[in-house]
Amino acid sequence: MRHIDSHLDRRLFVTGAAAALSGLALSGDAAAGTRHGGRRAPAGEFRGTWLATVANRDWPSRPGLSAAGQRAELLAHLDTAVARRLNAVILQVRPAADALWPSPYEPWSACLTGTQGRDPGWDPLGTAVAEAHRRGLELHAWFNPYRVANHTDPARLAPGHPARVHPDWVLPYGGKLYYDPGLPEVRRFVQDAMLDAVRRYAVDAVHWDDYFYPYPVAGQSFGDDASYARHGAGFPDRDAWRRDNTDRLVRETADRIKRLKPHVAFGISPFGVWRNADTDPLGSDTRAGVQTYDDLHADTRTWVREGWIDYLVPQLYWNTGFPAADYATLLPWWDAVAEGTGVDLYIGEALYKAGDPAQPAAWQDPAELSRHLALARRYGSVRGHAFFSAKEVAADRIGAMARVVADHYQRPARPPRG
DSSP states (O other): OOOOHHHHHHGGBOOOOOOOOOOOOOOOOHHHHHHHGBBBSOOOEEEEEEEEEEEGGGSSSSOOOOOHHHHHHHHHHHHHHHHHHEEEEEEEESSSSOOOOOSEEEEEEOOHHHHHHHOOOOOOHHHHHHHHHTTEEEEEEEESSSEEEESOGGGGHHHTTTHHHHGGEEEETTTTEEETTTHHHHHHHHHHHHHHHHHHSSSEEEOOOOOOOOOTTTTOOOHHHHHHHHHOOOOOOSSHHHHHHHHHHHHHHHHHHHHHHHHHHHEOOBBSOBTTTTTOOBSSOOOOOOOOOIIIIIOOOHHTTTOOOEEEBBBBOOTTTTTSSSSHHHHHHHHHEEEEEEEEEEEEGGGGGGOOOOOOOGGGGGGGHHHHHHHHTTTEEEEEEEEEEEEHHHHOSHHHHHHHHHOOOSSSSOOOTT
16 A cells, blocks of 8 residues: 555655656546446445555644544544545554554554553544444555564563564564564464454454565565574475465455454455566566565465455556556556456555656646546446545645546445445
8 A cells, every 4th residue: 555654655666767648538427337348337336545544644643632633633534535425434543563442452553642552532443433434434444464663673662562572573674663474473463453453343344555574675684584494394485485474364364354244344455566577477567666476475466366355456556658567557457367256456546646746747637547547447347446545635736536526426336345
């Protein structure tokens, strides 16, 4: 998926300058309702928005608001989702090895009170689930498995934080702290911490974004020598071992969700490029500076092809015609990956770029995102879209979201799995 979270950072990982918007002239009305072979679109359609809490990106607007103020802002975001005819909110409930519910595993999140571990005086996740369902919205609980902090000082973490109790679990990298994905005890712990929310609340899905092994930082190495020495035997190299660690996290979590609550979906929103075709003939015709398989040790294609997850939301955060990673190139590539797997494909859309003067010319056109949805109607595996993020859904700087609603969301729709 974003702020000091990676949604806003990942644009740095694609090389090349923006090209002029390609001549994609489909209108929402012309393309709506058709897919491969002219089939009608299914009644179910995912219409989601991410609601990010890390560093108070979307909500709460600042740390230290009263409980009543936090609740009012949360309900306003839910009401906005309904007004935009969305049907799902992806709420970040574990932004940095902390929690937006009274977790027995990890402290209260600092985004609420400004102090990690301080009780905010209410239950944000419980309220979000109840109020979303009251409005006919799904509530997907968004967790970050391995990020501990956006700094490298364990002393700044709450007393009793697991990363302070188990300093051997934690590695500094790129100015941040991470749990070491190579330790089986870490993998078990983060699952326990996340699944506590699933056990206690009627969430509709468990959702992860693109943070597995961290994004590469030039000149730095992720210091997992000790865990590799202990657990890496039998793998051809460290990269293969790291990918296996991530695969195990995905498979084990999927299995535990289904045993705990079989109706709860499991979805992941990775960076939009698995591998470039010049790296792997199975890859996309892109020239991205990051490839999830190689750099994040996340074999996203295999997760879909093997059916380990219920849905995938690749973050296709580039405009049509962008030379290094063209939306119109990646969309059919992911459609082909998902075809016949039973895994729902939703597309992550960069609403935050619309009207941003730092972005290419295509993003100054309010119709860019609407054209994305029109194009996606042509592909049979695509079952909806998610917009990053809630703050932009509400503010809608140049009317790009309003254009999507007018062209494609004239009527409410149920989610595909609803």
